[in-house]
Amino acid sequence: MQKQSIFQSKLLPYALVAPQLAIVLIFFYWPALQAVIQSFLLQDAFGLSSSFVWFDNYIELFKDPAYFEAIVRTFFFSFAIAVSSLSFALLLAVMADKPLRGSMLYRTLLIWPYAVAPPVVGVLWIFMLHPSLGVLARYLRAAGVDWNPLLDGNQAAALIILAAAWKQISYNFLFFLAGLQAIPRSVFEAAAIDGARPMRRFWTVTFPLLSPTIFFLLVVNIVYAFFDTFGIIDTMTRGGPGTSTVTLVYKVYSDGLLGGNLGSSAAQSVILMVMVIVLTGIQFRFVERKVTY
Amino acid sequence: MVEQEGFRRYVAHIILWIGIAIVAFPVYIAIVASTQDNALIANGQMSLLPGGHFFEVYYQTIFVGTSGSTREPVYNMMLNSLVMALLIAVGKIAISIISAYGIVYFRFPFRMPIFWIIFITLMLPVEVRIYPTYKIVADLHMLDSYAGLALPLIASATATLLFRQFFMTVPDELLEASRIDGAGPLRFFWDTLLPLSRTNMAALFVILFILGWNQYLWPLLITTRDDMQTIQVGIRKMITTTDALTEWPVVMATAVLAMLPPVFVVVAMQKLFVRGLVETEK
Amino acid sequence: MANVTLRNVRKTYTGGFEAIKGVNVDVGDGQFCVLVGPSGCGKSTLLRMVAGLETVSGGEIDIGGRVVNQVEPADRDIAMVFQNYALYPHMSVFNNMAYGLRNRGMAETEVKTRVDEAARVLELSAMLERKPRQLSGGQRQRVAMGRAIVRQPKVFLFDEPLSNLDAKLRIAMRVEIRKLQRRLNTTSIYVTHDQLEAMTLADILVVMNGGQVEQIGNPLAIYEKPATTFVASFIGAPPMNLMSMRTEEIKSQLGSAGEAGILGIRPEDFVITDQTPAGGVALPLTVEAIERVGAETFIYGSRAEDEQRVAATPGELPPGEVIVRVPGTEAPAIGQKIRVAAVRQKLHLFSGDGRTRIEG
Numbered sequence A: 001m002q003k004q005s006i007f008q009s010k011l012l013p014y015a016l017v018a019p020q021l022a023i024v025l026i027f028f029y030w031p032a033l034q035a036v037i038q039s040f041l042l043q044d045a046f047g048l049s050s051s052f053v054w055f056d057n058y059i060e061l062f063k064d065p066a067y068f069e070a071i072v073r074t075f076f077f078s079f080a081i082a083v084s085s086l087s088f089a090l091l092l093a094v095m096a097d098k099p100l101r102g103s104m105l106y107r108t109l110l111i112w113p114y115a116v117a118p119p120v121v122g123v124l125w126i127f128m129l130h131p132s133l134g135v136l137a138r139y140l141r142a143a144g145v146d147w148n149p150l151l152d153g154n155q156a157a158a159l160i161i162l163a164a165a166w167k168q169i170s171y172n173f174l175f176f177l178a179g180l181q182a183i184p185r186s187v188f189e190a191a192a193i194d195g196a197r198p199m200r201r202f203w204t205v206t207f208p209l210l211s212p213t214i215f216f217l218l219v220v221n222i223v224y225a226f227f228d229t230f231g232i233i234d235t236m237t238r239g240g241p242g243t244s245t246v247t248l249v250y251k252v253y254s255d256g257l258l259g260g261n262l263g264s265s266a267a268q269s270v271i272l273m274v275m276v277i278v279l280t281g282i283q284f285r286f287v288e289r290k291v292t293y
Numbered sequence B: 001m002v003e004q005e006g007f008r009r010y011v012a013h014i015i016l017w018i019g020i021a022i023v024a025f026p027v028y029i030a031i032v033a034s035t036q037d038n039a040l041i042a043n044g045q046m047s048l049l050p051g052g053h054f055f056e057v058y059y060q061t062i063f064v065g066t067s068g069s070t071r072e073p074v075y076n077m078m079l080n081s082l083v084m085a086l087l088i089a090v091g092k093i094a095i096s097i098i099s100a101y102g103i104v105y106f107r108f109p110f111r112m113p114i115f116w117i118i119f120i121t122l123m124l125p126v127e128v129r130i131y132p133t134y135k136i137v138a139d140l141h142m143l144d145s146y147a148g149l150a151l152p153l154i155a156s157a158t159a160t161l162l163f164r165q166f167f168m169t170v171p172d173e174l175l176e177a178s179r180i181d182g183a184g185p186l187r188f189f190w191d192t193l194l195p196l197s198r199t200n201m202a203a204l205f206v207i208l209f210i211l212g213w214n215q216y217l218w219p220l221l222i223t224t225r226d227d228m229q230t231i232q233v234g235i236r237k238m239i240t241t242t243d244a245l246t247e248w249p250v251v252m253a254t255a256v257l258a259m260l261p262p263v264f265v266v267v268a269m270q271k272l273f274v275r276g277l278v279e280t281e282k
Numbered sequence C: 001m002a003n004v005t006l007r008n009v010r011k012t013y014t015g016g017f018e019a020i021k022g023v024n025v026d027v028g029d030g031q032f033c034v035l036v037g038p039s040g041c042g043k044s045t046l047l048r049m050v051a052g053l054e055t056v057s058g059g060e061i062d063i064g065g066r067v068v069n070q071v072e073p074a075d076r077d078i079a080m081v082f083q084n085y086a087l088y089p090h091m092s093v094f095n096n097m098a099y100g101l102r103n104r105g106m107a108e109t110e111v112k113t114r115v116d117e118a119a120r121v122l123e124l125s126a127m128l129e130r131k132p133r134q135l136s137g138g139q140r141q142r143v144a145m146g147r148a149i150v151r152q153p154k155v156f157l158f159d160e161p162l163s164n165l166d167a168k169l170r171i172a173m174r175v176e177i178r179k180l181q182r183r184l185n186t187t188s189i190y191v192t193h194d195q196l197e198a199m200t201l202a203d204i205l206v207v208m209n210g211g212q213v214e215q216i217g218n219p220l221a222i223y224e225k226p227a228t229t230f231v232a233s234f235i236g237a238p239p240m241n242l243m244s245m246r247t248e249e250i251k252s253q254l255g256s257a258g259e260a261g262i263l264g265i266r267p268e269d270f271v272i273t274d275q276t277p278a279g280g281v282a283l284p285l286t287v288e289a290i291e292r293v294g295a296e297t298f299i300y301g302s303r304a305e306d307e308q309r310v311a312a313t314p315g316e317l318p319p320g321e322v323i324v325r326v327p328g329t330e331a332p333a334i335g336q337k338i339r340v341a342a343v344r345q346k347l348h349l350f351s352g353d354g355r356t357r358i359e360g
Helices: A012-038 A056-064 A065-094 A103-115 A118-129 A135-142 A153-181 A187-191 A198-227 A227-234 A248-257 A262-289 B009-032 B038-042 B054-064 B074-106 B111-123 B126-141 B145-153 B159-171 B171-182 B185-196 B198-213 B217-222 B231-238 B248-268 B270-281 C045-053 C094-101 C108-121 C137-150 C166-184 C197-200 C219-224 C229-234 C248-259
Strands: A041-043 A048-054 C006-010 C018-027 C032-034 C056-064 C078-081 C155-159 C187-192 C204-209 C212-217 C242-244 C261-265 C281-292 C296-303 C321-327 C337-342 C350-352
Touching: A012 A262, A012 B074, A012 B111, A012 B185, A041 A262, A041 C350, A048 C155, A056 A065, A056 A262, A056 C108, A065 A103, A065 A153, A065 A198, A065 A248, A065 B009, A103 A248, A103 B009, A103 B248, A103 B270, A118 A153, A118 B009, A118 B248, A118 C337, A135 C078, A153 A227, A153 B009, A153 B248, A153 B270, A153 C166, A187 B009, A187 B038, A187 C078, A198 A227, A198 A248, A198 B231, A227 B171, A227 B217, A227 B231, A227 C166, A248 A262, A248 B126, A262 B126, B009 B248, B009 C212, B038 B248, B054 B074, B054 B248, B074 B111, B074 B145, B074 B185, B074 B231, B074 B248, B111 B159, B126 B145, B145 B217, B159 B270, B171 C321, B185 B198, B185 C281, B198 B248, B198 C337, B217 B231, B231 B248, B248 B270, B248 C018, C006 C045, C006 C187, C018 C045, C018 C056, C018 C094, C018 C204, C018 C212, C032 C045, C032 C197, C045 C078, C045 C155, C045 C187, C045 C204, C078 C137, C078 C261, C094 C137, C108 C137, C137 C166, C197 C219, C197 C229, C204 C229, C212 C219, C212 C229, C229 C242, C229 C281, C229 C350, C242 C321, C296 C337
Parallel strands: C032 C187, C032 C204, C078 C155, C155 C187
Antiparallel strands: A041 A048, C006 C018, C006 C056, C204 C212, C242 C261, C261 C350, C281 C296, C281 C337, C296 C321
């Protein structure tokens, strides 16, 4: 935790931590505290007075079918994005981990989408799959699909998942590749000599040895799907059609934008905070143990 | 690794190229679209090959913007994004490295509580406290300002933790030698610790720059003036108008321009990027 | 049981680097063959080619009368012990050893019998349920051995299996490996850079350098009659003293044989004496340093006149320096002038480039 050998000074250490402490207190703790307090208050229609209402805001939220739907939808999106992106990235990483000519080039060509911002991802994909002018939509129509994600909620959801998973491929690929490269080559060689065919080698050696990476990425992908999909949703569907692509974060944003119920919006924030803390907690516990095998 | 002959190796090459194609296709389409005529695109007649309008589209995008109401040249948006990204990256590195130094190399009352106060911020992204933060920034009259754009995003512990971890691996003998050589804490920091941290700082800078450049929700909320828009916000506003009016070549050119700096950073500084990514996440 | 025959085996990497430049080795059934050489000489590459982990660019690898160039590692009926053991970290000791058997569809009762037997032999019975990370280095090494022997393969391959152990354990395991191999009588190929390991283990010793075989044979025969100056200085510690025979002093003593090029004398073949044996060589030395290790004393002496450098080889002495091994009772003082001599039979003569041994 700390060095054995240190400097002696009374004031200097405080001066060193002061800037960060100030920023953290002002822009992190104060707003977070505000959110918690707000979530227990009910404001009148004009925002002039407020009264303490205990958990009413939370109870209201959970009674609201729209909120419940948003929770379910968010988890479904997270799961779908994580699974599709992880499996595709794992396939690519396993291939790129082989001793191939040009493997550095492959890596470069596969990691750059990490740098594409979520709203840009949204713009790229809506443009390709736009019902009236999208290049890919043409083919879908030609194949007999009645493609219109601007009207069909399920198609809109599929579009979001597709775009979000696409963006996450490079990140997952990079971590899978690092994970694979951390496994000594000779373990794979021993397995080959032990008579395990490539598929069996993958499931009995590679996959179990990658399980820490897989778990880590699962958590990261879920958190990503919670938050970073906002930009994608906002440029592609604005939560629509109807509310069929409204996630928890999008709901906090759009409810707040309507300027309506501050208490409810704050309660939503607090619920999100709790969810993230739980997820991060799981991840930390796990990272501490580092290995499962 | 088991060296493979023949077809299995080709399968690997083929799968990788398919992966690359999937990853690159949307961007290819964007580049192609940014060189074509809007009328053609709007009719759904877009060609899959580059058109001849490259210069006029990019000229319009960079110096004029869309013809619609938001009419803001993209170079200005890029400038805003650049300033924000640099402020976030440099600011975060600067305050983090000194606070990590304080926490690791000194013993003082409330050291651990302070560490935990900073550490906990790791858990919550700005999105979950977005409106209360907005209110603070508004109360501090920082809406539509670079400080307002950057400061709330600096308030997180990732970099502090990274530096703390790194400092812990620096051998104690270095500090002892410096002390014997008569260096005080500031001198030691400046002459020894900072040079040693250079690679870490560079790796962190690469990651933070990309994250900063790609910020969306926060800038969307706190910028109201068009001339303070970042490029990520600007591009969204370009497609708010009804479909028929969206100038797709300009939108796509903006998308390409928005990708360019961070993608360039990733490709050109791949080693630092990978290192930064792995270290900030673990 | 099987012979292993390498016929003109070559390995060329993409980019043109020739790692193995045509190697011929014949390992008889049940023999223990050791490939020895400095790092980068291609010995590991050669072993990995026998295992099927690297492709063969030219020539043939024959195991038990079958050319296996195109055969998967799994189908070559070999087992390999890796330098870092390559244990499966997520499997118990038992499962580590059972994995190769189960992959071949062996009945579980038979798997258990074989693993238990191997564990008994290797004294691992008490730790079958442990994971590799809970084992010491020596125990891991034994698990790696166990994984190889349960398979009862035609050939054992060892890739520097002892180099991660401390010195004491290394010697103990060396003896263990040799005993085990004798008992199982399985053809074995063993790679090491340690000449002592090579000497003590091998039935056939293959000394490699720069992707080529320098000499093949019985270890003692190689020690007695090294074919090149490389082998002469690589096998034996401290290394053989190599001197240019252009040196007038030696030339005059050896007469016409002195035209050959390089003279080699092992440190232990010198005696301190004032006489010059007939046909032998005597050298006046100034004692520069001595190392007394108990049973013997090593004298580092310099010759009076400076010499030309002899061909560069591992373990090469600085020009003009000679090592002499004498009984521990003798201890000349530093700076003292002594005279050492070796008899004719103990002289090794090589051509000027060091590539050919000259008998005579």
